Amino acid sequence: MTAAPRGRGGLADEVCRRIADEIALGLLAPGTRLDEVTLAGRFAVSRTPVREALKQLATMGLVVYRRNRGALVASMTPAELDQMFEAIGELEAACARHAALRLTEPERQRLGELHAQGRLAMQAGDVERYAAVNLELHAAIIAGCHNPALIELTNGLRERVASFRRTQFRHIERIAESYAEHTAIVEAILARDVVTAYREMRSHLLAARNATSRVAPQWATPQSK
Amino acid sequence: MTAAPRGRGGLADEVCRRIADEIALGLLAPGTRLDEVTLAGRFAVSRTPVREALKQLATMGLVVYRRNRGALVASMTPAELDQMFEAIGELEAACARHAALRLTEPERQRLGELHAQGRLAMQAGDVERYAAVNLELHAAIIAGCHNPALIELTNGLRERVASFRRTQFRHIERIAESYAEHTAIVEAILARDVVTAYREMRSHLLAARNATSRVAPQWATPQSK
DNA sequence: AGAAAGCATCTTGTATGCAATATCATCGCT
DNA sequence: AGCGATGATATTGCATACAAGATGCTTTCT
Numbered sequence: 111m112t113a114a115p116r117g118r119g120g121l122a123d124e125v126c127r128r129i130a131d132e133i134a135l136g137l138l139a140p141g142t143r144l145d146e147v148t149l150a151g152r153f154a155v156s157r158t159p160v161r162e163a164l165k166q167l168a169t170m171g172l173v174v175y176r177r178n179r180g181a182l183v184a185s186m187t188p189a190e191l192d193q194m195f196e197a198i199g200e201l202e203a204a205c206a207r208h209a210a211l212r213l214t215e216p217e218r219q220r221l222g223e224l225h226a227q228g229r230l231a232m233q234a235g236d237v238e239r240y241a242a243v244n245l246e247l248h249a250a251i252i253a254g255c256h257n258p259a260l261i262e263l264t265n266g267l268r269e270r271v272a273s274f275r276r277t278q279f280r281h282i283e284r285i286a287e288s289y290a291e292h293t294a295i296v297e298a299i300l301a302r303d304v305v306t307a308y309r310e311m312r313s314h315l316l317a318a319r320n321a322t323s324r325v326a327p328q329w330a331t332p333q334s335k
Numbered sequence: 336m337t338a339a340p341r342g343r344g345g346l347a348d349e350v351c352r353r354i355a356d357e358i359a360l361g362l363l364a365p366g367t368r369l370d371e372v373t374l375a376g377r378f379a380v381s382r383t384p385v386r387e388a389l390k391q392l393a394t395m396g397l398v399v400y401r402r403n404r405g406a407l408v409a410s411m412t413p414a415e416l417d418q419m420f421e422a423i424g425e426l427e428a429a430c431a432r433h434a435a436l437r438l439t440e441p442e443r444q445r446l447g448e449l450h451a452q453g454r455l456a457m458q459a460g461d462v463e464r465y466a467a468v469n470l471e472l473h474a475a476i477i478a479g480c481h482n483p484a485l486i487e488l489t490n491g492l493r494e495r496v497a498s499f500r501r502t503q504f505r506h507i508e509r510i511a512e513s514y515a516e517h518t519a520i521v522e523a524i525l526a527r528d529v530v531t532a533y534r535e536m537r538s539h540l541l542a543a544r545n546a547t548s549r550v551a552p553q554w555a556t557p558q559s560k
Numbered sequence: 561a562g563a564a565a566g567c568a569t570c571t572t573g574t575a576t577g578c579a580a581t582a583t584c585a586t587c588g589c590t
Numbered sequence: 591a592g593c594g595a596t597g598a599t600a601t602t603g604c605a606t607a608c609a610a611g612a613t614g615c616t617t618t619c620t
């Protein structure tokens with residue numbers, strides 16, 4: 111018996127969630143080896159649920175499996191990061207377009223409030239708070255498409271790049287840029303302007319990817335120089 | 336010992352692939368109970384790799400897990416099917432747009448050849464062949480975006496609805512419609528017309544979803560009537 | 561006779577054990 | 591001294607064993 115009577119949906123899912131969180135938070139850096147016995151010890155379970163969790167994480171793309179050689183936290187080349195951001199851009203832009211037409215009145219209100227909170231955080235120079243509000247704003251738009259399949263896909267992709275973009279607001283001027291882009295997106299959505307919402311969200315994601323490159327040069331796409 | 340020394344990448348992945356294939360082919364109907372011991376017996380392995388396979392399939396969305404009650408082949412309500420097709424439409428349209436700009440010359444040639452093969456199959460009234468060519472054509476366009484992340488996402492979604500669209504060409508007139516839509520898409524891609532390629536692919540997917548409804552009324556979206 | 565409770569059986573969830581493969585260090589050779 | 595081979599160690603992959611929960615049936619009471 112393993113102490114926990116039933117955390118939620120079985121130990122494997124619990125372990126999966128906790129490892130996923132640690133990866134997203136950057137506690138487990140890309141490339142980190144995920145030893146089964148170590149993890150089993152850390153979570154006070156046997157190897158079986160850990161293995162099942164790692165398999166799930168591999169399917170999600172958060173870890174990579176090398177045959178008979180164990181699991182590693184997924185790492186990405188700059189080119190792969192570009193591709194991830196491109197895919198996220200396509201998906202979030204689609205979400206924004208649908209959100210422009212489908213947002214309920216309470217959701218529209220909340221969108222405006224979140225954007226206002228972002229403005230306050232920006233004016234206060236509170237980087238952490240702006241990052242948190244940014245996350246919530248994007249989540250609100252994504253959820254606003256009212257299509258569970260799209261929502262899951264988009265959030266899944268965002269989770270995979272989460273650890274690579276934690277530093278995107280390190281340069282204070284990026285916050286102002288981000289806020290300006292958010293303004294264009296939010297106004298378009300509230301005006302039910304599907305074309306603008308789509309276009310602005312796509313360019314916003316491109317800008318976010320470039321911001322990540324500027325802050326973390328090791329993830330920048332090598333330019334022909 | 337289990338006879339096979341190394342099918343490919345471990346028994347769990349092998350079992351996962353085979354079950355996924357059977358689901359996509361409709362051999363395992365939506366809602367079918369997936370008993371671990373039965374599957375283990377069928378594939379001549381123990382329950383361990385079967386469980387890992389089922390967990391992976393659950394993460395992919397091909398099966399659903401009910402806590403302590405086992406796995407079922409995922410089934411979808413008509414509304415969920417609509418949402419899936421909407422998501423696929425967004426993704427494939429994005430792929431088509433990128434393909435219009437990124438296709439290499441050999442890829443462009445192959446796209447034209449595939450479309451020509453579809454015309455031959457249509458003229459011959461060969462439904463099976465048209466369905467096969469249709470699959471290849473879409474795969475070529477998806478792969479043509481040259482973005483592994485987008486490709487994987489799109490193919491993953493397509494796999495999840497595969498069993499629900501196997502009958503989409505049962506009405507012969509749908510083949511002619513499909514071919515006409517393909518013509519618009521292929522011509523736009525070859526002309527590097529990103530806007531048209533995107534728009535036509537989206538409407539093509541909507542039409543495909545409607546065709547599925549017409550052929551299989553049990554999956555149709557209930558209309559207000 | 562119908563319904564509820566209790567019991568037997570089955571299935572899943574987790575832990576442990578064993579075999580196979582990869583990793584690493586040492587040793588030998590050129 | 592550098593490089594390759596060989597054996598020891600560690601880790602993964604799979605199988606089996608055991609426990610907890612779910613399913614279904616029988617039994618019993620009203």
